[in-house]
Amino acid sequence: MVSVASSQVAAVAGVDGTAVSPDRLDGVELVRSVRRRVSRGELSPQQALRAVPAADVARALVPPVDTSQLVRIARGLGVSPGVASGVAVFSATEAVAAAEAGQAAVLFLPETRPDDLPGMQAAVATVTERGGLTSHAAVISRSLGHPCATALADAVVDRYGRCLRTAAGEVVGHGTVVTVDGLAGTVYRGAPPAATRNPGIDAAVGWLLAQANGMPHLPVRVNADTPTDAARGRDAGAAGIGLCRVEHMLLGERQAVLRDALLVDRGASAIDALAELQSVLRAGFTAILSVMDGLPVTVRLLDAPRHEFLPDARDGARAPLPAELLDQAQRLHEQNPMLGVRGVRAALLMPELAVAQLEALVDATLELRLRGNDPRPEVLVPMVSAPEELAWVRALLEEVCRWRGHRPAPDGLRIPVGAMIETPRAALLARALAVRADFLSIGTNDLSALVWGLSRDDAELELLPSYVELGILRESPFDAFDTTGVGELVRYTVDTARVAKPELPIGLCGEHAGNPPDVEWFVQAGLTYLSCSPPRVPITTYAAARHAVTSPE
C-alpha cells in the first residue's frame, strides 16, 4: 500500500512541475503543496486525500525535533511518540513540585505504578528503566500524549540516589536538563533550541484533517477513561467512546479505593469499601457521559489482574508493609497473571465488584436523564471465553436495573451489553456470543498475545527484537496487525457473528486501530467502528476517510 501511495504522491509532485522526489518532501510540505492545489481548483478534496498517504499525515502531526546537536545518554524502547525536554526528577512527588514551580520535568522511575499517575500528569515525559509497549508507563503516556521511553538498555534508574547511572559511567542527577524522544526511545543531555520545540499542528495539516472528518468514513471512537480524554476525542471528531476502562478510572489516589475493596473479607468493612468504589465510579461515569452526551460510551468492566492493585512482595523488602496486605497479595499471586482472574472472571468470583460498577453506571445514567441529558452507556464484558459468562453479566445488569426501579427494555432503561473478543475461544464461539450480545468489540492486543502465545511486555524486551533481527518476523505483531494468523480469527468472528445477527455492531479497540495500514484492513474485514487512543483519533479518521475515497465503489 505504501509504495502505491508514494507513486501517487510522485505523480502529484510531477503535475506541480517540481523535480522534488517524494522522499524529500516532508509530511508538512506535502500537505501544504496539496492544499495550494486544492485552493487553485486543481484538485478536489477527495483527490487531496488520495494524494497524501496517512503515513505522511502521521509524520506531519509529530514534526521532527532536531536532536542532532545533543549528546545521547541512554537508549531504550520508544513507547509513546513525541519529543520533550525538562529537568530530571526521580519521584512523582518531585514531578508535581516542579510543575507547581512552573518547571517542565522529565520523570525517571524504575517502573511506574498506578499511584505515580499524578507525577506522570505533571511531567512532560516519562522514562522507566523497565517496561514495554503495554507497561503502565507506556499506556498512560500514550493516553496523556506525552513522550515515553522504557526498557533502558544501557542505564539504570537509582531512585534512592536520585540519578540515572549509565553503562558508560555517567551520572545524571536531579535537576539536569534532558530531552526524551519517545519514538526512538532515546534520552539526551540538554535541550534543543526553544524555537524548534512545540511547533504545534501546521494549519494546512489541520485543514486536511477537517476535510477528512467531513467525508463519509467508518466511525472512529476514542479510548477514554477521563472527561479530559473524552473531550479531546470529541473535539477530534470521535463518534463516541469505544473503550472506557474502569481500572484506568481508579488510578492515582483512587487506587486505594479498589485495593480496599479487594482486600477486605466480606463483611461490614467490605460494604464501606464497595460503597466508596461505587461513589467514585458514579462520579466518573457521570462526568464522561456528560462530555459524550448523545454519543455511545462503552464501559469495560474491571479487567486488570488483581495483583496490579496490591503491593509487590519485592516492595516489602524495601519498606515494611502491613502483614494483612502482604498476605492478601501472596494469596492472590498468580504464576501467569495475564491468564488469570481478570475481566469477567473477576466479576464472577467477586460479584460484589461487578455490582458496584453496574450500579454506578446505572445511577449515573439515571441522574443525567433526570437532568435532561441523553446518556448512552454500553457495558463491555472483557476476557469472555464462554457465552454463559456474558449471560451472567446481562442477568446481573437486569437485576441492578430492577433494584434501581427501572425495568429493562422496552419500557425502561436499556443498556446494551457486549462481549470483548480477546480470547481465541471467544472468536471461535462468536456465533453463540452474537446471539447473547448487543455488540462485540475485538481487543487486538490480548487476542494477538493469546494467538501467538506471547506476553507482550516480556517479548518486546528480548524475543521480538531478536526475531526481527533473525528474519523470522518483519515486525512485531503488536505493532503491525498479524493479518495471516490473528486476522483469520477476526474474519471468522465477523463472518460467523453476522450469520447469527446480520446487523450486529462489531467494533475493534486494540492499539492496531491507531495504525493507518491496519485501519484499511479492518475496514475491509467488515468492522462497524474502530476505537483508538485520543492522540490517534485524527490519523485513524484520516486513514478511514482516505480508504473510503481510494477504494473502488
Added chain:
Amino acid sequence: MVSVASSQVAAVAGVDGTAVSPDRLDGVELVRSVRRRVSRGELSPQQALRAVPAADVARALVPPVDTSQLVRIARGLGVSPGVASGVAVFSATEAVAAAEAGQAAVLFLPETRPDDLPGMQAAVATVTERGGLTSHAAVISRSLGHPCATALADAVVDRYGRCLRTAAGEVVGHGTVVTVDGLAGTVYRGAPPAATRNPGIDAAVGWLLAQANGMPHLPVRVNADTPTDAARGRDAGAAGIGLCRVEHMLLGERQAVLRDALLVDRGASAIDALAELQSVLRAGFTAILSVMDGLPVTVRLLDAPRHEFLPDARDGARAPLPAELLDQAQRLHEQNPMLGVRGVRAALLMPELAVAQLEALVDATLELRLRGNDPRPEVLVPMVSAPEELAWVRALLEEVCRWRGHRPAPDGLRIPVGAMIETPRAALLARALAVRADFLSIGTNDLSALVWGLSRDDAELELLPSYVELGILRESPFDAFDTTGVGELVRYTVDTARVAKPELPIGLCGEHAGNPPDVEWFVQAGLTYLSCSPPRVPITTYAAARHAVTSPE
C-alpha cells in the same frame, strides 16, 4: 456416549438373565461376567468390547481401596490416581532413606522441584501444599504411576518443623502412618487393612486389554522420557513414543547440567557445560531408542520456561544463594513465563542449546545404527507460531547432520521434523506448517490454555472449581476436551494441513489422549495417532479399539 454404552451393558446383563442393574456391577465384575460369556461362545471378542465401556475398564484398572474406616486429615486436589499408604516424610532425602530401609514413605513438601525427583521415585505417594494438575509433582507422579494430592485446602506443610499442620489444629509428624487417595485428593491418618491394598490387575481385565490390543485400532504411543517408561509403554502395546520431553530427561541430579548451560555466559565454561549437556542427553537418547528399537521416538526439544531450572528469588530469603545465580534468575524473570521464551523460542535465542540437543540425538542414532539397531528418532519443535521457526530448526538439523558427516536424505540420515500445534497461531497456519513439516503433533494442554486464556495451575485452584459450581462450565477444559472451542481449531488444523499434504501424520499428545470419551472424538477428527502417559496406554488403547468395533463401517 456414556448413556449409549450403559444401555448396551444393560442389554448384555439382560441376556445373562440377571436382574443386576449396570450401576451395581463394578468394573471388575462386569469384565469377569463378559469373559465367561466369551468363553462359553455366547459373545465374540468384538462383542465383549462393545459390552464393556472404557470407563468401567478404567475403574477396574484402579480398584477402589476402602478408606471408610480412616480419619481424613487433609483435603486437596487429586492429580494422580491410586491409593497408597506409608510413613510421612518431609524431604526427598528422608524419602530415599526410608526406601533404603525398606519402608514405604509418603513425601510431603510445600511444592516439588526438579531436584526432588529421587525422593518422589523412592516414595509411594507425594502430597504438596501448592500446585495443580500440571504442577511438577502432578506430572511426575502420573508418569511414575504414584498417587499424588496437591493444593491442600486445609493444611500446610511445615518442612522445617517436619510436620503437616491442619486447619483443625492437628499436627502430623515425621513417621506417622498416612494414606493418600490421589483421585479424591485426600490424606488420611493410618492405613487400610493390608488385604485391601495393591490387589494388582484382575486376570479378566488383563484378558480384555489383550483382546483390545490385538484388534485393529488407531495407534497409541506413549509419552516417555526414560527407558523405564519407554519399556512400560512398549509392554502395554505402545506403537512408539509420541512425546519424549528433553526437560524431563534433565531432572534430579542432571538438572544442574542444564542450569549450568543456562547460566554461563558464552565462553570457555559454556563449552564445557554444553558438552556435558550433550553427553547426558546422548546417553539418554541411546537408552530410549534401544528400548523402542524399530518404533518411532518423537523427541521434543527443550520446552520448559528457563526460570524453572533456576532458583526462585523467594528461595534466597531462606538460604543465601550465590549472587551470580540470583542475578541470572532475576534477568530471566518473566511476568508470564507460560507465554515467554520457551520451546523453539529458546532454541532460536540460544542456538547452542538446540545444537547440543540435536547433536546428542544424531550421535545416539548413528551409534545404534553401527550396532545394527534400527533407531527411528523424530524431532518435534514446540511452541511454534510461525513457519519460519520450523524451517530454522530443520536447517539447523541438516547442518548438524553435515557436521557429523551424514548428508540428509535420500542417501544418509534422515530424521523427520515436526511442529507441535499448541499456539492458536500454529493451528491457524497449519497449512503453511504442513508444507514444511514431516508430521504435526497437537498439544492439547497448552492449546487449551491459550484458546481459553487460562493458566492451568492457577485456574485449577480457584477459577475452574468456582465456574463448575456456578454452572458456567460442566467440567474443566483440562479434564474433558473442549470440542466446541479448542476442537474447532483441531478440526481446522487437520483439514487445512491435509489440503497441503493428504498423507501427513498428525498425532496428539496432550493429557486428553488418556481420557476415553475424548479418544473417540480424536479418532473421528482424523488424527493419525494418540500419545499418552504410560499408565494410560492400556485404557487409551482399549478406548481406541472399542471405538473401532462400535463405529459403523
